Amino acid sequence: MIDVENLDKLSLNDFAERLAGKDPVPGGGGVSAYAAALGAALGSMVCALTTGKKKYAATQDELEKIIEKLEKYRERFLHGIKEDAKSFLPLAKAYSLPEETDEERAHKIKVMEELLLEAAQTPLSLMCDISEMLVLLERLSEIGSRLALSDVGVGAAMCRAAMESASLNVFINTKYMKNRTKAEELNEEANELVSTAAVLSEDIIAGVREQLID
Numbered sequence: 155m156i157d158v159e160n161l162d163k164l165s166l167n168d169f170a171e172r173l174a175g176k177d178p179v180p181g182g183g184g185v186s187a188y189a190a191a192l193g194a195a196l197g198s199m200v201c202a203l204t205t206g207k208k209k210y211a212a213t214q215d216e217l218e219k220i221i222e223k224l225e226k227y228r229e230r231f232l233h234g235i236k237e238d239a240k241s242f243l244p245l246a247k248a249y250s251l252p253e254e255t256d257e258e259r260a261h262k263i264k265v266m267e268e269l270l271l272e273a274a275q276t277p278l279s280l281m282c283d284i285s286e287m288l289v290l291l292e293r294l295s296e297i298g299s300r301l302a303l304s305d306v307g308v309g310a311a312m313c314r315a316a317m318e319s320a321s322l323n324v325f326i327n328t329k330y331m332k333n334r335t336k337a338e339e340l341n342e343e344a345n346e347l348v349s350t351a352a353v354l355s356e357d358i359i360a361g362v363r364e365q366l367i368d
Contacts, residue, residue, distance in 0.1 A: 156179060156243070159236060161235050173185065180239060182322065182323055183238035183277055183323045186277060187231050187232070187238055187320075188231070190227075190283070190316035191227075191235075192312050193310070193313040193316065194228035194231060194287060195228050196308055197290060198221050198224045199305060200294050200309075201220055203301065203302045210297065216293075217298075220293065223287075234280050238277070238323075241275075241276040245273050248266050251265065263332065270331050271331065271333075274327035274340050278343060278347075281348075284351065285317070288355060289354070292310075292357070295358050295362055307363065310359050314355035314356075321348045324341070324344040
């Protein structure tokens with residue numbers, strides 16, 4: 155039996171082992187959320203290595219605000235591993251609903267439509283948070299400890315991977331929605347978030363790379 159409530163408490167090895175198994179969760183959605191959490195954690199680490207240093211005293215207040223936000227994002231993303239599972243499991247069960255009669259078919263279509271929408275909105279919400287977090291990492295690339303600069307770049311790379319991955323979990327659900335107007339609306343929002351994140355994350359990584367090899 156899948157223990158959804160404790161998915162975010164698994165060890166690294168256990169999480170990977172669960173991924174490799176036949177259970178539907180954790181899956182790609184959980185990995186997307188976990189990748190985003192790692193990006194947030196790296197940002198927090200950079201803040202921790204920067205705060206309290208005389209060299210960075212001028213931005214101390216700003217760093218404290220950033221780390222507070224990053225920690226909230228990290229907690230939210232880890233919780234997102236469970237949220238993804240909770241939105242997907244009912245959908246997985248709904249695929250096996252009977253459809254022998256017109257009434258059963260109508261009921262299944264209605265249930266599937268509701269669950270597909272919920273399953274698409276979960277990763278989309280994650281994407282919105284990742285987009286906001288990338289702005290914080292961009293600022294850290296400017297004011298964070300130079301000794302931890304590479305970690306900002308890795309954090310941005312994790313965010314980009316999480317964003318791309320989450321978008322696929324939007325598309326796999328919108329693909330089967332009957333309401334194509336709503337589906338295209340969600341797809342458009344996801345594509346815009348991916349495009350924006352791709353530009354910002356690449357700018358951060360390129361900036362970090364330039365400073366490291368200069």
